[in-house]
Amino acid sequence: MYAVLTGPVFYLALAVCLIGMTVRFYLYFRGLSWQLDRVAYKAHPEAGFKGAVRSIYKWLIPFGTYGWRTQPIMTIAFFSFHIGAVAVPLFLAGHNVVLEQKLGFSFPTMGSGVADFLSWAAIAGLLFLVLRRLTLPEVRILTDKKDWGILLLTFLPFATGLAARYQVGDYGFWLTSHILTGELLLFAIPFTKLSHIFLFFASRAQLGMDFGIKRGGMKGTKMAW
Amino acid sequence: MPEGTLCNKQPIDTAEGITTLLADKSGKKYYEEMKHLEVDTDLLWKTIQNTCKSRIRTWLEICAHCGMCADSCFLYQVDGRKPTQVPAYKIQSTLGEIIKRKGKVDADFMIHCMEVAWSQCTCCNRCGMYCPHGIDTGIMFGYLRGLLYQQGFVPWELKIGAGMHRVYRAQMDVTDEDFVDTFEWMVEEYEEDFPGITVEVDKEDADIMYTVNAREVKHYPEDLAEAAILFHIAGENWTVPSKGWEQTSLSMFAGDWAACKMQVESVYAxxxxxxxxxxxxxxxxxxxxxxVIEGPYWAGRKDGLPPVESIHYVEWLAEALRLGKLKIDPEKRIKQKVTLQDSCNYVRNQGLKNAAREIMSYIVEPGYFVEMAPNKEHNYCCGGGGGFNGIGLYRAQRNQALQKKRDQILDTGAKLVVAPCHNCWDAIRDLEEEYEIGIEWSFLKPLVVQMLDIPEHLKPKEDDL
Known part of the structure; x- marks a missing residue:
């Protein structure tokens, strides 16, 4: 099991995720239409590019936008969750050992203290998002099974990873579960709402181009996100 | 009954068609027929496949259902924070559902969509600024309106409005002759007060071509005179076209894209x-x-720009004051608390937040201008945008929608609201009528005309009087 998961399944999951998302990214931009979207993307590439970068950049910063500032508690939960969810998988020392072995390259790594902190912060953030879904009427009405599905899919690698980290009971079991759930997540990305991991950048870029080209950018007004 | 005699999928292309529909007071029979109007589900699905591309599809798909858009919507706020008023819910349960069902929906569902599209969204685009994914629900409602219009599910007044543009190239039954006659007549009325004032129709190579809102011709001709006075005093070389003078587009509110194209092409011509x-x-x-903003796309202009540089009145007025073409008599400046209504359509949607404020700095005594909160691109819709003002069927909802602007104005303590937008102006007039908060409201032109410092040579000579 372990050998299969760390061997062929690992490569397959990674390939499905990366190729799947490359295709989706390509299809997204190919599907943009200057006339249907009413944004002259190609006529004004510079204004579009500036708008896109600004739109992405502003929203990546905690409290960087009016939207984030008007909902501070959500913002803290959101970033606690997302920073951990992006940084821990990519920069955990253990993950990079595997990467080096399997693919021959690795990212810079973070200390275990930082990794622990970010992981627990992510779990806390995620629990808050769950609580929000259960209690706020404006979120509850939107919530469907798929939303719970992706929350679970994201929760499992963290839970199993932490269980392995603290060697709760059978380390081997938790490690295998961790690899399995992590790979499940990779498989799911291109086919579920998790695609937002990549498509966030596409969608934000599009609206940024809209504002950069049509809605004021070319009049010299930067959008006050 | 697949198609009604009044409520059907055919756009109105004749003056008789407009008269017939207008005769059905408040659209009583029209809405009755709508209940039995058959949905052409094949056409609906085909249209979606052809026009609903990656932007909207991705928006609908990646919406995280986080609800962060809820509070950005003033209609959610004034409707007791009903979850059904959350922008994401409104669009997912209408357009999202139509797509999920591959267009297989019935008249009841389309009528529900019509109600949401025209009474629960003014296409103010504010929610788009509060979504982490950059999902602009207002744009999607604009798209949904187009689908509904194509199937005949559109509020009575907007079906008529779109028809007006098709027949008269104006939002009302104002002909080109009516426009030219009214403009010339109004200018003549002021010849004694402003010697030399004139309106030259169809002058070629002028510095400015002025375009209007047909309502001014029909109901507020004074506005035409004020525009002429200000151009005259500023010494502008200006003209109006005898054809293509109407700048508005109720067809945009209706989702009648073909009529939008006809209308804007008349101005570009x-x-x-x-x-x-x-x-x-x-x-x-x-x-x-x-x-100026959407028109180039309807007309198929790849650069997204009109044939010549086109600016809003506030931009011209700010420039004229800045360059000293118009001078304000400091004695006549506004000396009472005054606030400014930012129009979604050119502030949030074209960033023109500074022009009107620059004008205020000239016409208001320092210390008397009070900003609304929030303001500029984050300002709330007046409550009557996107066609909402004009739809009798949703009058109760519209009146409720006005509460947000009412409260914003009350918070400023101002008794005068400057509203350089016809729609906002109407909404603020109606909110005063509905809620009686004791305010006055005004366009910029009448205010500026009254406080001009007119150069000697433009004043009437003593013996002329």
Whole structure:
């Protein structure tokens, strides 16, 4: 099991995720239409590019936008969750050992203290998002099974990873579960709402181009996100 | 009964058609027929496949259902924070559902969609600024309106409005002759007060071609005179076209894209015929949006720009004051608390937040201008945008929608609201009528005309009087 998961399944999951998302990214931009979207993307590439970068950049910063500032508690939960969810998988020392072995390259790594902190912060953030879904009427009405599905899919690698980290009971079991759930997540990305991991950048870029080209950018007004 | 005699999928293309529909008071029979109007589900699905591309599909798909858009919507706020008023829910349960069902929906569902599209969204685009994914629900509602219009599920007044544009190239039954006659007559009325004032129709190569809102011709002709006075005093070389003078587009509110194209092309044809250096439009928000911001796309202009540089009235007025073409008599400046309504259509949607404020700095005594909160691109819709003002069927919802602007105005403590937009102006007038908070409201032109410092040579001579 372990050998299969760390061997062929690992490569397959990674390939499905990366190729799947490359295709989706390509299809997204190919599907943009200057006339249907009413944004002259190609006529004004510079204004579009500036708008896109600004739109992405502003929203990546905690409290960087009016939207984030008007909902501070959500913002803290959101970033606690997302920073951990992006940084821990990519920069955990253990993950990079595997990467080096399997693919021959690795990212810079973070200390275990930082990794622990970010992981627990992510779990806390995620629990808050769950609580929000259960209690706020404006979120509850939107919530469907798929939303719970992706929350679970994201929760499992963290839970199993932490269980392995603290060697709760059978380390081997938790490690295998961790690899399995992590790979499940990779498989799911291109086919579920998790695609937002990549498509966030596409969608934000599009609206940024809209504002950069049509809605004021070319009049010299930067959008006050 | 697949198609009604009044409520059907056919756009109105004749004056008789408009008269017939108008005769059905408040659209009583029209809405009755709508209940039995058959949905052409094949056409609906085919249209979606052809026009609903990656932007909207991705928006609908990646919406995280986080609800962060809820509070950004003033209609959610004034409707007791009903979860059904959350922007994401409104669009997912209408357009999202139509797509999920591959267009297989019935008349009841389409009528529900119509109600949501025209009474629960004014297409103010504010929610788009509060979504982490950059999902602009207002744009999607604009798209949904197009689908509904194509199937005949559109509020009675907007079906008529779109028809007006098709028949008269104006939002009302104002002909080109009516426009020219009214403008010339109004200018004549002021010849004694402003010697030399004139309106030259169809002058070629002028610096400015001025375009208006047909309502001004029909109901507020004084506005035309004020525009002429200000151009005259500023010494502008200006003209109006005898054809293509109407800048508004109720067809945009209706989702009648073919009529939008016809309308805007009539204005662009005037630009090409008269070759002005610039076009200046009147104090209207959606007119500017239709002719300057969205219009180029309907007309198939790949650069997304009108044939000549086109600016909003606030831009021209700010420039005229800045360059000293118009001078304000400091004694006559506004000396009471005054606030400013930012129009969604040219502030949020074209970033023109500074122009009107620059004007205020000239016409208001320092210390008397009070900003609304929030303001500029984050300002709330007046409550009557996107066609909401004009739809009788949703009058109760519209009146409720006005509460947000009412409260914003009350919070400023101002008794005068400057509203350089016809739609906002109407909404603020109606909110005073509905809630009686003791305010006055005004366009910029009448205020500025009254406080001008007119150069000697433009004043009437003693013996002329």
């Amino acid at each position: 005037a630009m090409e015929r008269l070759r002005p250096k610039r076009m200046v439009g009147t104090e209207c928000g959606h007119a500017h949006r239709a002719t």
